[in-house]
Amino acid sequence: FNMAQQRAPADDQLPNYARKSQSTPLTASNGTPIDSITSTATAGPRGPIVLHDFNYIDHIAAFDRERIPERVVHAKGAGAFGYFEVTHDITKYTKAKIFNKIGKRTPLAVRFSTVGGESGSADTARDPRGFAVKFYTEDGNWDLVGNNTPIFFLRDPILFPSFIHTQKRNPQTHLKDPNMFWDFIGLRPETTHQVSFLFSDRGTPDGYRHMHGFGSHTFKFVNEKNEATYVKFHFKCDQGIKNLPVERADELAGSDPDYATRDLFNSIAAGNFPSWTLKIQIMTFDQAEKHRWNPFDLTKTWPQKEFPLIPVGKMVLNRNPENYFAQVEQIAFSPSHLVPGVEPSPDKMLQGRLFSYPDTHRHRLGVNYQQIPVNCPYATRVANYQRDGAALINHQGGAPNYFPNSFNGPHENPNTKYHVYPAGGDVQRYNSADDDNFTQAGTFYRKVLNHAERERLVKNIAGHLKNAQESIQKMVIENFSKADPEYGRRIAEEIAKFTRSHL
Secondary structure, three states: OOHHHHOOHHHHHHHHHHHHOOOOOOEOOOOOEOOOOOOOOEOOOOOOEOOOOHHHHHHHHHHHOOOOOOOOOOOOEEEEEEEEEEOOOOOOOOOOHHHOOOOOEEEEEEEEEEOOOOOOOOOOOOOOEEEEEEEEEOOEEEEEEEEOOOOOOOOOHHHHHHHHHHHOOOOOOOOOOHHHHHHHHHHOHHHHHHHHHHOOHHHOEOOOOOOOEEOOOOEEEEOOOOOEEEEEEEEEEOOOOOEOOHHHHHHHHHHOOOHHHHHHHHHHHOOOOOEEEEEEEEEOHHHHHHOOOOOOOOOOOOOOOOOOOEEEEEEEEEEOOOOHHHHHHOOOOOOOOOOOOEEEOOOHHHHHHHHHHHHHHHHHHOOOHHHOHHHOOOOOOOOOOOOOOOOOOOOOOOOOOOOOOOOOOOOOOHHHOOOOOOOOOOOOOOOOOOOOOOHHHHHHHHHHOOHHHHHHHHHHHHHHHOOOOHHHHHHHHHHHHHHOHHHHHHHHHHHHHHHHHOO
16 A cells, blocks of 8 residues: 555645756845855854845845735635637627637636635635636736626625625624624625525535636627627536535534645646536626616526526636745736626626726735736737836836827727717615515525525524524524515524524
8 A cells, every 4th residue: 555646736746846846056036146044144153143144134024025915805715727718609799809719718817715714714614705717818818706606795885895894803802793794684685695595505615626606797798790788607617516514614624724725736736627617698788678687786696597598618727826826816806807898787796896806906916916927918918008116017118108199109999999888867876775685585495495405504594693692683584584484484493493402
């Protein structure tokens, strides 16, 4: 029995590196050779360190600055590289060059993540999973930044900071607080649909390879004739959906909190490349105008019987990062990174993210974050009138830095202008809190889940909700009852069981 044959690729990363590499002379950050990295220069064996010991100062100053601000949301994640291949023609819907030919392959990068936890939190926590894809197209980078759910908790972005605060830590105790969590959920009933999804089996996926991905928002496709339709994106997992039982997820949170990260790395290193089939839903402007639900409401899905899935292509992940910090921690996705043929819709949550995501990257990574290699749109040539700033790499030489100019600076391309659409109405704050919060949540409970899945959903919610104060419990149960009377009743009964067992 050979124990070495049982080791996973992630366990042998350093031995594998050693087999492929040879040691090189040690240098300082400016490239000069270093005689020692085990001893500082001091005035005598017991004297103080001298200021001219650049080796030490260079080394420790870099160490002091190794950490950058972690993401406020999606802090814990894993990444990989691969390609997207077109398998079906959708050029009647979009002029995006990524889709212009069957068989065409476009390189891409992906980052999967949990949402609410810190960078050191467990991969198996009950939480939505981020599902972000960066396509390196010849028209620039296109980022599709979604989750493993087709919906979200909110439909107005002004609520997002408050919502995320409830998912994190109490400002005094620095502890997770069930009262915070459920108070917000109860007071904002539009969360009912996504909370139902979160506490179902799919709230604890078995790693990142066994979950679907969604663009979640409604986007707009524009074709070569300047005809527009609305579109939703679905990545269907080719490995099949697998979820972790609650007990197993809790166990792994303690024994292997990096479970999903490890699984993805080892799978790709072993040549078992995960893949997803991309499908879309299409809605015409006329259908959007007449539909019974707001098609831009992120708390709702488009019924697939009315808007069937259309196959597009396949995403394959076949390469692990060479360096996690450089290629995963620094990768920067934004829904505003679009290409000709793909445009935003009036979805309020999408509109809010168009600003928020680049703003976050400028804070975390600096104004030139798009010049970091993993973010660089290397399939095209960047030419603009943006200049300077911290960590500048692409300085654009002596090209004019103003527009218009008479000296061959970058020129405008009218063919890439946005699709024109009407927009009107009085400017005011429109309250969408009561825009049918329960119909789709009830359908999910009754028709999407089977009996055993409904039982587990009820127990999962009750097991968490029981820790909130009684008035909050009643408020939340009332919302679930509006989705389905049995749904709320069963949660109340389950909480009563917990209460009796602790008397």
